[in-house]
Structure formats: C-alpha cells, structure tokens
Amino acid sequence: MVVMKMKFPFQKRVKLAQGLWLLSWCATVAGATTFTLGCILKTELRRRAEVMDNQDIHIVPNTLMIVGLASLGINYFASKICQDALDAGRFPRWKNFLKPYFAVSCFFTVLMLLAVIMSYAMKGSLESSLKAGLRNGIRFYKDTDTPGRCFQKQNIDRLQMEFQCCGNNDFRDWFEVQWISNRYLDFSSKEVKDRIKSNVDGRYLVDGVPFSCCNPSSPRPCIQYQLTNNSAHYNYDYQTEELNIYLRGCREALVNYYMGLMNTIGAGVLSIFLLQGSVLVSLRLLQTAMEAVAGKENTEIETEGYLLEKGVKETIMEYLNPVLKFFLLKNQVEEGSAAATTAATPTPT
Amino acid sequence: MAVLRVKFTKTKRDKLAQVLWILNWISVVTGAILFSLGLFLKVELHKQGEVMAERDIQYVPNMLIAVGLIACAINFLGGKICYDCVDTTKFLRWKLIMLPYIICTFFFTFCVLVGALMCYCMHWELEESLNLGLTEAMRFYKDTDTPGRCFLKRTVDMLQMQFQCCGNNGYKDWFQIQWISNRYLDMSQKEVVDRIRSNVNGKYLLDGVPFSCCNINSPRPCIQQQITNDSAHFNYEHQTEELNLWMKGCRQALLEYYTHIMQSIGLTVLITWLFELSVLTGVRYLQTSLENVLRQGDPNSESDGYLLENSFMETARMNLNIIKSLGKGNQIDTATNGDPNINVPSTSKAHYGPDNVPPKQITEDS
Numbered sequence: 001m002v003v004m005k006m007k008f009p010f011q012k013r014v015k016l017a018q019g020l021w022l023l024s025w026c027a028t029v030a031g032a033t034t035f036t037l038g039c040i041l042k043t044e045l046r047r048r049a050e051v052m053d054n055q056d057i058h059i060v061p062n063t064l065m066i067v068g069l070a071s072l073g074i075n076y077f078a079s080k081i082c083q084d085a086l087d088a089g090r091f092p093r094w095k096n097f098l099k100p101y102f103a104v105s106c107f108f109t110v111l112m113l114l115a116v117i118m119s120y121a122m123k124g125s126l127e128s129s130l131k132a133g134l135r136n137g138i139r140f141y142k143d144t145d146t147p148g149r150c151f152q153k154q155n156i157d158r159l160q161m162e163f164q165c166c167g168n169n170d171f172r173d174w175f176e177v178q179w180i181s182n183r184y185l186d187f188s189s190k191e192v193k194d195r196i197k198s199n200v201d202g203r204y205l206v207d208g209v210p211f212s213c214c215n216p217s218s219p220r221p222c223i224q225y226q227l228t229n230n231s232a233h234y235n236y237d238y239q240t241e242e243l244n245i246y247l248r249g250c251r252e253a254l255v256n257y258y259m260g261l262m263n264t265i266g267a268g269v270l271s272i273f274l275l276q277g278s279v280l281v282s283l284r285l286l287q288t289a290m291e292a293v294a295g296k297e298n299t300e301i302e303t304e305g306y307l308l309e310k311g312v313k314e315t316i317m318e319y320l321n322p323v324l325k326f327f328l329l330k331n332q333v334e335e336g337s338a339a340a341t342t343a344a345t346p347t348p349t
Numbered sequence: 350m351a352v353l354r355v356k357f358t359k360t361k362r363d364k365l366a367q368v369l370w371i372l373n374w375i376s377v378v379t380g381a382i383l384f385s386l387g388l389f390l391k392v393e394l395h396k397q398g399e400v401m402a403e404r405d406i407q408y409v410p411n412m413l414i415a416v417g418l419i420a421c422a423i424n425f426l427g428g429k430i431c432y433d434c435v436d437t438t439k440f441l442r443w444k445l446i447m448l449p450y451i452i453c454t455f456f457f458t459f460c461v462l463v464g465a466l467m468c469y470c471m472h473w474e475l476e477e478s479l480n481l482g483l484t485e486a487m488r489f490y491k492d493t494d495t496p497g498r499c500f501l502k503r504t505v506d507m508l509q510m511q512f513q514c515c516g517n518n519g520y521k522d523w524f525q526i527q528w529i530s531n532r533y534l535d536m537s538q539k540e541v542v543d544r545i546r547s548n549v550n551g552k553y554l555l556d557g558v559p560f561s562c563c564n565i566n567s568p569r570p571c572i573q574q575q576i577t578n579d580s581a582h583f584n585y586e587h588q589t590e591e592l593n594l595w596m597k598g599c600r601q602a603l604l605e606y607y608t609h610i611m612q613s614i615g616l617t618v619l620i621t622w623l624f625e626l627s628v629l630t631g632v633r634y635l636q637t638s639l640e641n642v643l644r645q646g647d648p649n650s651e652s653d654g655y656l657l658e659n660s661f662m663e664t665a666r667m668n669l670n671i672i673k674s675l676g677k678g679n680q681i682d683t684a685t686n687g688d689p690n691i692n693v694p695s696t697s698k699a700h701y702g703p704d705n706v707p708p709k710q711i712t713e714d715s
Contacts, residue, residue: 216506
C-alpha cells in the first residue's frame with residue numbers, strides 16, 4: 001500500500017527540482033539559525049551556572065546545536081541531489097547514498113522535534129536545580145573569605161538586582177539563614193550574644209535582608225532591617241507594604257525568564273522543523289519520480305512519485321530487519337546447529 | 350604652473366573612474382555609519398537626560414546625523430558621476446556640474462572635520478550640564494509625591510547602581526541634603542526633632558546614604574547609616590574602608606562613559622574625513638584630466654590631471670577678482686560719463702585689401 005502517490009509530468013518534476021533547490025538553501029540558513037539559537041541558550045544558561053545545582057538542562061541547547069550542524073549537512077546534500085536530479089546521467093551516482101541519507105535525515109529531524117518537547121518537559125528539572133542552587137547560594141552568602149565561595153555574595157547580589165527578586169521562594173528565606181559573617185559581629189555586645197543564644201544552632205538570625213533586595217521604585221528609603229517590626233519604623237506596615245523590597249522569589253523569576261526564552265526558541269525551532277520536513281518530503285518525491293525515469297529513452301514522460309513504497313509499518317520493519325537480524329543471527333545459527341546435531345545423533349543408532 | 354600635475358593615459362583614466370566608483374559607494378556606507386553613530390549618541394544622551402540640566406549638547410548628535418545623511422547623498426551622486434566618466438560622451442552630461450560638485454564637497458569635508466572636533470569639545474559643556482543636573486536630581490530625590498519628580502528617586506537609584514557611583518562628586522554629597530522625606534520621619538521622636546533643630550535650614554541631615562550606593566563587591570553587608578561613626582559598627586574604619594560604598598562620583602562616572610563613546614565616534618569621523626578627502630582628490634584629478642582630453646579633441650590621448658590649473662596664489666587672486674566683479678554688475682564706468690555710445694578711438698589699423706591702398710575720396714566738386 002503506497003503512501004502518498006502523486007503523478008509528476010515533466011514540467012512538474014522540473015518545477016519540483018527548482019523549488020526544492022531554493023527550499024534547501026532556505027533550510028540551510030534555518031539550520032544555521034538553529035545552531036545560533038542553541039548557542040544563545042547555552043550562553044544564557046552558563047551565565048547563571050553558579051545558582052544551578054546540576055547541568056541537566058544543558059541537554060536542550062546541546063541537542064539544538066547538534067541538530068543545527070546536522071541540518072547544514074543534510075540540506076547541503078539535498079541541494080546537490082536536486083541539482084543532479086534532472087540530469088539523467090548524473091542522478092544514478094546518488095543511488096546508493098539515498099537510503100542511508102534519508103534514514104539519517106529523518107533521525108535528526110525527529111531529534112529537532114524532541115529538543116522542542118524537552119524544553120517544555122524539563123521545566124521541573126530546571127526548577128529543582130535552581131531551588132538547590134539558590135539555597136546553597138544564600139547559605140554561603142556570608143562566606144566571602146572561604147576560597148571557592150568568595151564570589152557567592154557578589155553573584156547573589158547581582159542576581160537579585162538584575163532579576164528584581166529576593167531570596168529563594170521569597171524574602172523570608174533570608175530570615176532563616178545567617179547572612180552576616182561572624183567577622184563583622186561584635187561578640188562583646190549583649191544584643192549579639194542574646195540573639196545567638198536564643199537560636200538552637202547558635203546562628204545569628206535577623207529579620208533583615210541584604211541591600212540587593214531593595215526596590216528602587218519604592219517612594220521611601222529602603223527598610224532592610226527589622227522588617228517584621230512595625231513599630232521600628234514610622235508609618236510602616238509590613239503586611240501591606242509591597243514596594244519596599246522585591247516580593248518575588250528568585251527561583252520563580254529565573255524559571256520564568258528561562259521558560260520565556262525556551263518558548264521563543266521552541267517556536268522558532270518548530271517552524272524550522274516543518275521547513276526541514278517539507279524539504280525531505282519533496283526530495284523523496286523527486287527521487288522516486290526520477291527513479292521511474294531511469295533507463296527509459298524518453299526522459300520527459302510522466303512518472304509517479306511516492307513517499308513510501310510499502311506501508312509505514314512495513315517500511316519500518318524493512319529498516320529494522322537488518323538490525324534485528326544482526327542481533328538475532330547468532331541465536332538462529334545456534335538453534336540451527338543444535339537441531340542438526342540432535343537430528344544427526346539419533347541416526348547412527 | 351599647475352599644482353601636483355599627473356599624466357593620465359586612457360587606461361589610467363578608466364581605472365581611476367572605476368576605482369572612484371567603488372570608493373564612492375564605500376563612502377556612502379561610511380556616511381550611513383556616521384548617521385547611525387549620531388543616532389546612537391542621541392539615544393545615549395536621551396537615556397540619561399533626566400540628570401542633565403538644559404544645555405546645548407544636542408547639537409553634536411544632530412550635526413553627526415545631518416553630516417551622515419549629506420555624505421550619503423553626495424557620495425551617491427559622486428558614484429553616478431564616476432560611473433559615467435569612463436565614457437567621454439557621457440562625461441559631457443556632467444561636465445558643467447562637476448566643478449560645483451567638487452567645490453561643494455570640499456566645503457562639506459570641512460563640516461565633517463568640524464563635526465569630529467566638536468565630539469572632542471563637548472566634554473566641558475557636558476560636565477557643566479551633569480554637575481547641575483545631578484545636584485538638582487539629588488535635591489529632589491525625596492520628592493516622590495511631587496508630580497513631575499516622582500520618578501527621580503528611581504532614576505537616581507538605577508543610575509548609581511548601573512554606573513557604580515555615589516553622589517555628585519562622592520558619597521559625602523548625600524550628607525548635605527535631606528534625602529529622606531518628611532512623610533517618613535517620626536516628628537514625635539526626640540532624636541528626629543533634635544537633628545532638625547540643629548540644622549540652620551531645618552533639614553533632616555544625616556551621615557547616611559541610599560542603598561543604591563552600596564558596593565556589591567564588599568565582603569561585608571553594606572553599611573549605609575552612621576558611615577562616619579566608627580564605633581557604631583564592629584571592625585569598621587570609615588577612612589580606610591574602600592569597598593563598602595561606591596567611591597566614584599556619578600558625574601565623573603557618566604563623564605567617563607560619554608567621553609569614551611565620543612572619542613570612539615570622533616576617531617571614526619576623522620577617518621571618514623580623510624577618506625572623503627582622498628575620494629575628492631581622485632574626483633578632481635578625474636575631472637581635470639577628462640576636461641583636458643576634451644580640449645585636445647582625441648578621446649584616446651594622454652592628458653594632464655592636476656589639482657589647480659595655476660599656482661595656489663594665482664588661483665586665489667583670480668577667484669577674489671571674480672568675487673569682486675560679481676558685485677560690480679550694476680556699476681557705471683565714470684570714464685565715458687555714463688554714455689556707452691561715445692567714440693572710442695580705434696587702435697587697430699584699417700586694411701584696404703592686399704596692396705593696402707585707401708580708396709579715392711569722393712569730393713563734392715568732381
């Protein structure tokens with residue numbers, strides 16, 4: 001049962017070849033665009049690598065870059081093939097090349113679609129990675145004298161100012177962590193000693209946040225310390241105050257940013273996927289139409305082009321059989337030889 | 350005696366015309382670059398426009414934009430002319446326009462040079478403007494409830510964070526103005542009332558700065574209040590502490606930023622000026638050599654090209670005379686007393702044929 005049979009008179013074949021040549025060059029540019037988009041995404045992810053716990057999300061930009069490079073090659077060959085297609089003398093040399101070419105092209109095109117699906121599916125992984133990374137960042141905020149962590153303070157401050165966020169889930173995360181280093185606490189002061197004693201782990205916790213949480217859009221000077229104490233500040237109610245510090249959590253801000261980026265990139269890659277698919281379909285139709293012409297004297301006859309000679313399932317089995325045979329071959333030989341030996345042994349008796 | 354005379358064969362002339370055609374198109378591109386640089390500078394100045402007082406600094410980007418557009422137009426025309434100059438017949442079309450075109454372009458290159466020099470001279474005006482603008486902005490920092498000034502706080506905060514600076518000259522500028530609005534001061538507290546009373550103008554001044562002055566590179570949490578009071582903070586000495594707040598003043602930071610932009614733009618404009626001048630020289634040589642070819646009559650012959658036909662002094666004198674006589678068009682010549690028909694003795698001898706015998710005078714009595 002042939003899939004998508006179409007009649008191709010000579011003029012239509014010529015038009016198909018010309019259109020395909022143009023389309024394949026467009027698809028080459030699209031492939032370069034995919035590669036660039038992958039690079040952009042990877043750069044953006046690497047910029048905030050310090051607040052990400054694992055690098056699992058990098059599979060999306062890596063896949064996009066691989067697919068971009070592959071599609072450059074695929075479309076280059078597509079343009080060469082369709083240039084030779086109308087020349088009956090040069091087309092046969094592509095004969096053996098086309099079957100593996102289509103297999104590889106289909107694989108990479110499906111990979112492109114997978115990349116888009118992954119970018120939506122990995123939101124959960126990104127979120128948990130950011131959760132762990134930000135928690136560590138906040139915990140090590142005060143350790144500006146520990147090698148390997150001395151830039152955590154800078155990174156967190158910059159992050160909070162740039163993304164206009166505070167803390168992990170919200171600003172209250174800063175209340176649970178000692179973010180003022182012991183080097184700057186006066187241990188001779190009674191107030192400091194009391195506070196440390198009142199905490200189970202001996203940490204100096206305050207209901208205050210770093211300055212990078214301050215919102216510049218606030219009409220009043222920033223209130224950083226004693227945030228939950230209404231009487232410490234004039235005309236201040238922390239329950240209703242919205243403009244003083246950023247209320248959004250940094251995890252939410254970062255997830256929104258990256259999902260927005262990946263949505264935009266995903267939309268672009270989806271349209272490139274459709275373009276690439278149409279290139280492959282047209283090339284297949286052209287190939288089958290030209291194969292019917294081969295060997296005939298009159299090259300201008302009408303021929304039929306189709307996508308798949310047999311049905312979808314049969315074609316897949318046809319491709320997979322060599323692979324399966326390779327794995328099952330050994331067993332078959334062993335079975336055969338066992339049967340031969342069992343058949344052979346009874347005869348001498 | 351011509352200035353910088355060069356001999357041009359036919360092939361050399363053709364090559365010159367072709368090269369000039371390409372160079373003119375490159376100049377169109379550089380004109381477009383100038384235009385976009387002017388636009389970029391205008392946008393950058395506008396972005397920080399709120400901290401600049403009213404000063405005439407917009408003339409620099411406007412000049413660059415105008416110069417860029419005119420350069421595009423002039424070089425486009427030049428490209429067309431040079432393209433036609435390969436063919437002597439087509440050159441006749443442009444013959445009359447070429448000299449005025451060259452003169453216009455010569456004066457235009459002066460404008461380009463002036464544009465480049467202005468980029469470097471804008472420095473002083475900009476500094477004045479920023480000084481006044483920043484002082485005003487800091488003064489109105491607290492007025493977030495006054496219409497027209499309610500976003501000044503946000504602007505100043507974002508400026509200090511982005512350019513990593515504090516105050517006008519330094520962070521001490523904040524000690525001299527009241528940057529906390531009266532709406533957020535508890536007038537019932539003794540400390541607040543004392544502080545206000547101790548000031549002559551009744552302003553609430555303190556040795557503290559807004560949070561946007563905090564330096565993110567500091568290893569310790571930011572100290573914003575009681576900056577000059579060493580005993581208020583543990584292990585702190587305000588004289589030696591450099592990483593706590595931004596040390597640079599915003600005027601200097603902005604000035605450095607804009608000076609850097611303008612030096613780059615000025616350099617680009619200077620290079621464009623040199624390029625335009627060289628293209629103009631080539632066009633002048635092409636024009637003079639083609640005119641000499643036409644004078645000689647044979648289009649394939651060799652001809653001279655030069656910058657000026659006579660020496661520099663003679664050309665200047667001739668042009669001055671032309672300019673002088675332009676004004677004399679309506680003047681009367683006093684020697685003939687205003688009568689143009691008066692007899693002027695002829696200095697040329699009359700010729701009476703090959704033997705030069707005057708005809709017989711016809712007398713009345715014959």
